[in-house]
Amino acid sequence: MAKKKNNVPEKTVKPAYNSASAFFNYYLVLMFSVFPLYFSNKYSHIRHDKLNVFLFFSCVVSIAEVIIALIAVNERRRIGELPDKKWYRKLSFTDCAFTAMILLYIISTLFSAFPVESFTGNSGRNNGLFIFILYFFVYIIASRCFAYKEYVFLVLAAACAIVFGLCILNYFYVDPLGMLVGYSAKTAEDFTSTIGNKNIMSAFCCLMVPLFMIFFINHEKPVFRYIYLGMTGLGFAAMLCADSESGFLGFIPLLAIILLYYSRNLKKLGMFFVSVSVMLAFGKLVRLFSLIMGDKQKGFGAMQNLFIYSSKSYIILGACAVLAAVFLLLSRKREALLPKAVPIVIGSVYCVGIAVFITLFVHYTFVDTTSKLGSVMKFFRFDEKWGTHRGYMWIKAWEIFKSSGVKNAIIGWGPDTFYYAFEPYFAELNEKFNNSSTNCAHNEFLNYLVTGGALFLTAYIATFASAITRAFKKAKENYLALAFIAPVVCYLLQSVVNIATPIVTPFLFIFMGLAESVCRSKEADE
Numbered sequence: 001m002a003k004k005k006n007n008v009p010e011k012t013v014k015p016a017y018n019s020a021s022a023f024f025n026y027y028l029v030l031m032f033s034v035f036p037l038y039f040s041n042k043y044s045h046i047r048h049d050k051l052n053v054f055l056f057f058s059c060v061v062s063i064a065e066v067i068i069a070l071i072a073v074n075e076r077r078r079i080g081e082l083p084d085k086k087w088y089r090k091l092s093f094t095d096c097a098f099t100a101m102i103l104l105y106i107i108s109t110l111f112s113a114f115p116v117e118s119f120t121g122n123s124g125r126n127n128g129l130f131i132f133i134l135y136f137f138v139y140i141i142a143s144r145c146f147a148y149k150e151y152v153f154l155v156l157a158a159a160c161a162i163v164f165g166l167c168i169l170n171y172f173y174v175d176p177l178g179m180l181v182g183y184s185a186k187t188a189e190d191f192t193s194t195i196g197n198k199n200i201m202s203a204f205c206c207l208m209v210p211l212f213m214i215f216f217i218n219h220e221k222p223v224f225r226y227i228y229l230g231m232t233g234l235g236f237a238a239m240l241c242a243d244s245e246s247g248f249l250g251f252i253p254l255l256a257i258i259l260l261y262y263s264r265n266l267k268k269l270g271m272f273f274v275s276v277s278v279m280l281a282f283g284k285l286v287r288l289f290s291l292i293m294g295d296k297q298k299g300f301g302a303m304q305n306l307f308i309y310s311s312k313s314y315i316i317l318g319a320c321a322v323l324a325a326v327f328l329l330l331s332r333k334r335e336a337l338l339p340k341a342v343p344i345v346i347g348s349v350y351c352v353g354i355a356v357f358i359t360l361f362v363h364y365t366f367v368d369t370t371s372k373l374g375s376v377m378k379f380f381r382f383d384e385k386w387g388t389h390r391g392y393m394w395i396k397a398w399e400i401f402k403s404s405g406v407k408n409a410i411i412g413w414g415p416d417t418f419y420y421a422f423e424p425y426f427a428e429l430n431e432k433f434n435n436s437s438t439n440c441a442h443n444e445f446l447n448y449l450v451t452g453g454a455l456f457l458t459a460y461i462a463t464f465a466s467a468i469t470r471a472f473k474k475a476k477e478n479y480l481a482l483a484f485i486a487p488v489v490c491y492l493l494q495s496v497v498n499i500a501t502p503i504v505t506p507f508l509f510i511f512m513g514l515a516e517s518v519c520r521s522k523e524a525d526e
Contacts, residue, residue, distance in 0.1 A: 020068045021147035027061040028146075031510065032156035036163050036204070037194050042179050043187070046196040051126050051502040055134065058506075062137040065145065094466040094516055095143075101459035102136050105129050105415050108452055111407065112414025124416030124439045124451075125501045132415065135509040142513025143520060148480065150224065153215070157231050160208050164231075164238035166193040167201055168286065171241035172293045189298050192242060196503055202239060202247030203504045206494050207511065209235035210254055210486035217262070217271040218479035232275050233282035240286055240304045245379075245387075248303050250494030254486060256350060261475075261482070263343040266336050270327035273320045280317040283307035302375040387497055389433045390442045396425050397441040401449050412453030421450050444495040464492060464512070471515040484515035 035057070040049050109118040109129045121128025169176065170192045180188045195201045212235060215228040239247045255276070262268035287308045290297055300308060307313050357380075364373065364381040373381055384392035400421050401409060413421045419439035422429075430436045441447040449457045471485035491508050 017147045020065055020072075020145045023064050023068065024061060024141055024145040025147065025149055025152055027057060027141075028152050028510070029155050030057050031506070032152065033159045035506075036159050039179075039194050042181070043183070043191045043196060046191075046194075047126065047501060047503060051131070054502055054506050055131070058134045058138055061141060062134070065141050092466070092470065092516065092519070094463055094470060094512075095140075097459055097463040097466055098136060098139060101456060101463055102132060104411065104456040104459055105132055105452060108411045108414055108456060111411055112417060114414050114417050114420060117417055117420075118414030121416035123419045125499060127416045127500050127502065127505065129415045131502060135506065138506070139509050139513040139516070142510060143516035146514055146517040153211075154224070154227070156208075157212065157227055160212075160231060161234060163193050163195060163204070164234045167195075167238040168241045168289070171243070172289065172297050174293075193238075196501075198242045199244045199246055199498055200501055200503050202242040202244035203250075203491060203494055203498055204507075205235050205239035205242060206247055206250040206490040207487040207504060207507045209239065209251065210258075210490050211483055211511070213258070213275050214479060214483035214486055216275055217268055218483070229275060229278055233278040236279035237282040237286050240283055240300070240307055243298065243301055243304055245301065245303060246494045246498045249497060250490040250492075253493055254490045257489065258486070260343055260346050260350070261472075263346050264338045264340070266327050266331035266338060269338075270324050270331060273324035273327065277317060277320040277324055280307065280313060280320060283313060284317070384432070387442075389435070390497060392429070392433065393422075393438060393441050394443055394446055396422065397443070397446040397450055401446075401454075404450075408453065410453050410455055412449075412451045412456060415451055417451055418447055440499045442499055443497060444500050447500070464488065467512050467515060470519045474519045478518055478521075481515055481518040484511045484518060487511045488515065 031054070035050065035053050038049055038053050039046055106129060109115055112118040114123065117123040117128070119129045120126070121131060166177065166179075170180065173180075173188070175181065177194070179194070180191070183191070190198055192198055192201050195204050209232055212228045212231040216225050216232055219225040219228060239251065259269075259272060262272055290308070360377075360380040361382065364371070364377070365383070369381070369383075379386070382391055384395060397418075404413070404421075416439075418441055419437065422438055422441075426437050429438065441450065445457065445461075448460055452460070468485055468489060471481040471488075475482035475485075488508060488511050491504075
């Protein structure tokens with residue numbers, strides 16, 4: 001009997017290609033190409049530009065898929081097929097948790113002191129109830145209608161190449177689109193490419209780089225594999241030039257997870273270290289470009305300097321290249337799987353590293369609060385100044401939650417109404433940090449705790465915990481489950497210090513829907 005090939009994506013996700021699948025794939029093409037590249041007036045309307053494009057595309061695809069579904073139901077009735085009365089049994093826990101999340105947001109909006117702002121999100125970052133309802137529709141459609149077609153992700157790769165390339169060029173004050181013309185030097189430092197703020201650009205990289213990396217490690221066709229490898233390296237270079245630590249907060253732990261996941265497979269380990277080597281090599285290409293540009297750049301942080309300028313990164317690059325060669329050679333000469341002790345050892349090392357991290361954090365936060373810390377070590381001391389005064393906003397957000405009363409603690413102030421909850425602290429924020437106001441906690445989980453309440457945050461965590469668990473289980477049969485859930489994990493990790501916006505958050509729910517589609521699908525040869 002021929003061995004099944006579970007890593008041929010065309011044969012493992014929805015082999016029956018119908019009108020619903022085709023229409024959704026066209027939607028994906030538009031979201032993967034037009035959406036990230038579109039802007040109308042440089043950065044002045046960038047968030048609303050992306051919002052309007054997402055709303056338009058998503059409303060159209062939602063209406064079209066509903067019409068297609070109604071036609072299909074009518075056809076079934078015409079030929080005498082009875083409707084499935086136990087359809088609810090086909091719902092996954094992810095479906096149910098996401099449904100609960102939307103229902104809780106509806107309740108939060110209805111009982112909010114600011115119902116209009118809760119629905120639209122206009123007082124915040126446009127993440128009100130309306131866009132979450134569309135996120136839900138997009139997730140449902142993606143999880144039921146997605147059919148893998150290579151061209152969809154090649155279009156994504158092409159669009160990302162432009163976005164990544166612009167990010168790198170902008171960092172060295174090369175501005176081919178004239179996006180920075182007329183803005184102050186501070187704005188020019190904080191905004192990049194066709195995405196916007198550097199933190200949002202970093203979040204975009206966190207979504208895309210893991211996807212391309214998993215595609216490279218697993219894809220069987222060499223041409224596509226090396227396209228995705230190139231995008232992995234270019235995306236990492238863009239993450240460096242986004243110059244935001246939030247990207248590394250999400251991406252480095254994800255790399256550790258991927259290493260642990262593939263730790264027994266010699267070939268996959270080799271491909272993993274090839275991709276890491278390429279990413280490090282692209283970091284050195286940024287250094288070369290910097291030399292060509294006379295080192296005229298916006299200024300890199302400590303983490304970025306390590307990968308671009310430090311000689312230590314050459315040692316890391318060499319070690320990764322050697323490991324890649326060794327694992328790939330061994331995979332040709334012996335059985336592909338390593339002993340089960342390997343992931344146990346790696347996991348133990350991770351546990352020691354986490355213990356050291358917690359110890360340093362506790363020591364410098366609660367014991368030694370006066371010693372001067374370096375640029376990297378300062379992250380181990382949490383106070384009001386931590387993370388460009390994110391610490392202050394987190395502390396106050398927690399105080400707001402505790403003092404909000406029973407109703408607001410349970411169902412929140414209303415979707416995306418953090419501005420009103422934080423308003424009493426504006427004067428103090430301005431006095432201490434010269435910021436007159438804020439409309440988000442710069443921590444998505446705390447933001448949802450205040451605006452959606454404890455029940456909504458619980459449903460939010462349950463939704464993604466379920467999606468991640470299901471995807472990792474399915475990934476043993478189909479690598480696409482891992483490819484689609486890796487961006488989700490990376491995004492959630494970096495969201496601890498970042499904000500949800502209609503610029504990148506739509507991709508979070510799209511990829512979660514794609515991962516769920518893989519989990520729901522059956523193998524073609526079954």
